[in-house]
Amino acid sequence: MDCKDAARLLEPYLDGELDRDEARALEAHVDRCAECRAALEALGRLRHAVRSEAPHYPAPDALRERIRQASLPQTSVLRRPRRVPAWWRLAAACFVAFIAGGVVTWVARPPASDQLSRDLFASHWRALAATSPVDVVSSDRHTVRPWFAGKLPQAPLVHDFADQGFPLVGGRIDYAGGERVPVLVYRHDKHLIDVYVMKDDASTRRAAHREGYSLVWTKLDAQPAAVVSDLDAQELARFSALLDGAR
Numbered sequence: 001m002d003c004k005d006a007a008r009l010l011e012p013y014l015d016g017e018l019d020r021d022e023a024r025a026l027e028a029h030v031d032r033c034a035e036c037r038a039a040l041e042a043l044g045r046l047r048h049a050v051r052s053e054a055p056h057y058p059a060p061d062a063l064r065e066r067i068r069q070a071s072l073p074q075t076s077v078l079r080r081p082r083r084v085p086a087w088w089r090l091a092a093a094c095f096v097a098f099i100a101g102g103v104v105t106w107v108a109r110p111p112a113s114d115q116l117s118r119d120l121f122a123s124h125w126r127a128l129a130a131t132s133p134v135d136v137v138s139s140d141r142h143t144v145r146p147w148f149a150g151k152l153p154q155a156p157l158v159h160d161f162a163d164q165g166f167p168l169v170g171g172r173i174d175y176a177g178g179e180r181v182p183v184l185v186y187r188h189d190k191h192l193i194d195v196y197v198m199k200d201d202a203s204t205r206r207a208a209h210r211e212g213y214s215l216v217w218t219k220l221d222a223q224p225a226a227v228v229s230d231l232d233a234q235e236l237a238r239f240s241a242l243l244d245g246a247r
Contacts, residue, residue, distance in 0.1 A: 001029040006036045010043055014119070014178065023126050027175065031151070037180075044178005117208040117215055119176040123183070124194045124213065124228040127172070133192055134170030134185045144171045148182050156182045156197040157221035159246045166193065166239055176226075186239070193229040193239060195220065218244045 006029050012018050013026055030037045127133035136147040141158035148155035151173060160168040169185040169192075176196060184195040197220055205224070208215040215228050218240040227240055 001025050003029075003033060003036055006030065006033070007039065010036075010040050013040070013175070014044060015122075019126070019129065021130075024130065027173070030175075031173070040175065041178050041180075044175070114208075116177045116205075117210075120194075120196055120215055120226050120228050121208075121210050121213060123174045123176060123196075124192075127174075127183075127185075127194060128192060133172070133194075135172040137170040139168045139170075141168060144168065144184070147171065148173075152180065152182055156184065156223065157246060158184060159242075161186065161239070161242050164238075164242055166242065188229075188231060188235060188239065191229055191231050191235075193227060193231065195243065196226040196228070198224040198226060216240055220244075220246060 006026055009018060009022065009026050013023060018026065030040055136144055138144050138147075139160055139162065141160050145155045145158040148158075148171060158168070158171070162168070166186045166188050169187050171185060172183045173180055174183050174196070175181070176198070179199065181199075182197045184197065186193040186195065205217045205226070207217065213228060213230050214233070214236055215226055216236060218225050218227060220243045225243055227236065227243070229236060229239075231239065
């Protein structure tokens with residue numbers, strides 16, 4: 001993959017629209033190309049800023065009522081002796097559609113926390129669809145942590161919870177919110193568990209559920225960590241407690 005191809009895929013990647021092979025090819029290119037990595041991180045920061053800092057304005061009641069009235073059958077107009085020209089009706093319909101679209105954009109735009117949840121779910125689903133969900137395959141924490149150390153400013157704490165039924169599978173580096181994040185991968189029976197070790201404070205983050213998968217927030221060595229899996233609620237809570245107690 002060259003820089004031209006990578007530039008075309010940056011936005012679809014952040015939207016979770018790439019399949020696993022395309023995503024991994026882009027990630028491999030970004031890891032070795034400083035220019036494309038900077039572009040991806042800048043795009044992620046821009047999207048985060050727009051969602052979190054741009055003002056959100058609820059539609060005024062008067063505007064809502066005008067849009068509702070405009071969408072109703074124009075019986076009063078039809079009773080008038082003078083026929084309304086077709087071009088005027090078309091222009092009015094376009095104007096109403098434009099206003100309604102703007103209202104939806106401002107009112108329905110998801111907050112930054114929802115976008116991060118989408119990124120994390122998309123990353124987990126890409127991993128499930130891949131030939132391998134990890135870049136470094138090892139159950140030895142002394143192998144996995146040094147692998148991260150050469151690729152990230154700070155390697156995460158790595159533990160193997162095999163004795164508790166959650167063996168370490170390995171790790172990979174993925175992107176969430178425009179940031180490169182370490183992902184620790186575990187298994188429980190046939191369930192894959194992704195642990196995303198984040199830099200930002202997660203005190204305002206909320207759990208999320210989509211299509212049978214859950215996202216919960218916990219701590220790993222005082223760092224915020226997002227856990228994504230299709231484990232049932234009880235097992236997911238037990239695993240999260242293991243992470244929170246790891247030192």
